[in-house]
Structures are given as structure tokens and as C-alpha cells.
Amino acid sequence: MTILHDSYDVRIKQEPVTDDESRRPPRQQKSFEPPGTNRRNPRDREEKPQQWGKQTEKDKPKEEPVEKEKPNFGLSGALLKDTNTYKGVVIKYSEPVEARKPKRRWRFYVFKGEQELPMYQIHRQSAYLIGRDRAVCDLPVDHPSCSKQHAVLQYRLVDYKRDDGSTGRRVIPYVIDLGSANGTFLNNQKIEPQRYYELRENDVIKFGFSTREYVLLHEDSANNVGPVGNYEDDGVEIKQEPVEPTKK
Structure with a gap:
């Protein structure tokens, strides 16, 4: 059996030879991977998704709590x-926000050894400045060991709990030393400066090295009403003081 082959005239297109690099097709560059890259784990090479939009409160880093500033009863510089x-x-x-005038009529009985000196009425104001500077002090003390502004008697409205568990409010006397040179003494114990100390009936206060003793009492002390902690100041009846006629 004879197989006949058809012959075809095939023409080959000749392209011009040129040295122009711009007309050559670009070569595919192999990507370089650093040593140690695991081809089997493509997730390791995935970057973390970027966050778009406004950052929410949950996304913000937690800040460490800032310690609140403790109260400071010292001087405040130019502002003061x-x-x-x-x-x-x-x-x-400067008086605190809880400063109040007392309803109970408190008094300072002053003693120098066995000698009784004039009494001070200390219920007409919410605070009394004590010191050697008579121009500004309410209760002057003339002993050279006392500072010009030595201490303050301050009345404060405070909360307390009754015996039945309920709460109430009352005005209580306190003493605070203003950083005096020779200190303030409560019942013969030197108190820390710039700190309030609660006062009770029959407490004795001394300033510096003065021998004068200031005994805290009130108008009902002779009737044994009890210490300051056993009554509620809001319920004390206010007695009107007689008004002296003005001299013409």
C-alpha cells in the first residue's frame, strides 16, 4: 500500500535581529526568600491585618491607674x-468646706498654775486663729515660745453613726497646729503639725512652752451632760445672748 504525502509550502517569517533591550520581553525574577523560611507554612509569612477607622476604647492600651493626690493642709504659695x-x-x-459655727456654746477656761484667768467664749465663729500676732489672731498668746500664727481651733460638720445603726451629722471642735516652732500639746502630748485632732470636753491644750492651760468646756459641763461624742449638735437649742445697749 502506497501512502501519498502531500507537500505543503510553509513560509517562515523572519524577524529582524536587533540589540534594543527595550523590545525584549521582561524576564520573570525569582522571589528571594531568606533562609529558614518554611514553604509548607504560608500562614507564617502572612502579615497581621491592618486596622482601619477610629480606634475604639477596647483597642486602646490600658493605662495604669494614677494615684490620687492626698489632701495637703500646708501653704499654697502665691495663691494663698x-x-x-x-x-x-x-x-x-484656710477653713475647710465642712466648717460650721457650733450651736453648743463652747468655752476656753484658762489657768496659769493655780490662778484662773479670763475665760474665752469660742462659739461665735467657725474657727479661731491662735498666736502671738494680735493684729490677726482671735485668741492671742503672748509667750515668746509661741509662733505668730500658732494653731487654729476649727469646728467641722462631720457624719457619725448612732447606736441604732442610723447616721447623723454634728459639729465637733478640732485643733490643728500650723507648723509652729515649738508645737501644740493636747493633754500633754505633742500633736503633729498640719493635722486635725478631735477635741472632747475637759481636754487641755497648751501652746509652745507657755504654762497656760486652756481647758475646753461648754455651758452645760457643770451638769455632767457627757462628752462631746454623746450628743448631736444639730439638736441643741440655741440660747440668745442679751444685747447690750449702745452707749451714746
């Missing part, structure tokens, strides 16, 4: 000079 000046003298003390 502008707001607490009396008769041209800078007062070292």
Missing part, C-alpha cells in the same frame, strides 16, 4: 497670698 490676706498679713490657714 492673693486669697487669704487680712490686714496686710498673709494668713497661714
Whole structure:
């Protein structure tokens, strides 16, 4: 059997030879991977998804809690000079927000050894400045060991719990030393400066090295009403003091 082959005239297109590199097709570059890359784990090479939009509160890093500033009863520099000046003298003390005038009529009975000195009525104001500077102090003390502004008797409205578990409010006297040179003594114990100390009936206060003793009593002390912690100041009846006629 004879197989006949058809012949075909095939023409081959000749392209011009050129040295122009711009007309050559680009070569595919192999990607370089650093040693140690695991081809079998493509997830290891995946980058973390970027977050778009506004950051929410949950996404923000947690900040460490900042410790609150503790109360400071010391001087406040230039601010104190502008707001607490009396008769041209800078007062070292500012009353707290809980300052109140007492309803009970408290008194200072003053003794120098066996000698009884004039009594001080200390219920007409919410605070009494004690010191050697008579121009600004409410209760002057003339002993040279006392500072010009030595201490303060301060009445404060505070909360307390009754015996039945309920709560109430009352005005209680406190004493605070203003950083005096020779200190303030409560019942012969030196108190820390710039700190309030609660006072009770029959407490004895001394300032510096003065021998004068200031005994805290009130109008009902002779009737044995009890210590300051056993009554509620809000329920005390206010007695009106007689008004002296003005002299013409």
C-alpha cells in the first residue's frame, strides 16, 4: 500500500535581529526568600491585618491607674497670698468646706498654775486663729515660745453613726497646729503639725512652752451632760445672748 504525502509550502517569517533591550520581553525574577523560611507554612509569612477607622476604647492600651493626690493642709504659695490676706498679713490657714459655727456654746477656761484667768467664749465663729500676732489672731498668746500664727481651733460638720445603726451629722471642735516652732500639746502630748485632732470636753491644750492651760468646756459641763461624742449638735437649742445697749 502506497501512502501519498502531500507537500505543503510553509513560509517562515523572519524577524529582524536587533540589540534594543527595550523590545525584549521582561524576564520573570525569582522571589528571594531568606533562609529558614518554611514553604509548607504560608500562614507564617502572612502579615497581621491592618486596622482601619477610629480606634475604639477596647483597642486602646490600658493605662495604669494614677494615684490620687492626698489632701495637703500646708501653704499654697502665691495663691494663698492673693486669697487669704487680712490686714496686710498673709494668713497661714484656710477653713475647710465642712466648717460650721457650733450651736453648743463652747468655752476656753484658762489657768496659769493655780490662778484662773479670763475665760474665752469660742462659739461665735467657725474657727479661731491662735498666736502671738494680735493684729490677726482671735485668741492671742503672748509667750515668746509661741509662733505668730500658732494653731487654729476649727469646728467641722462631720457624719457619725448612732447606736441604732442610723447616721447623723454634728459639729465637733478640732485643733490643728500650723507648723509652729515649738508645737501644740493636747493633754500633754505633742500633736503633729498640719493635722486635725478631735477635741472632747475637759481636754487641755497648751501652746509652745507657755504654762497656760486652756481647758475646753461648754455651758452645760457643770451638769455632767457627757462628752462631746454623746450628743448631736444639730439638736441643741440655741440660747440668745442679751444685747447690750449702745452707749451714746
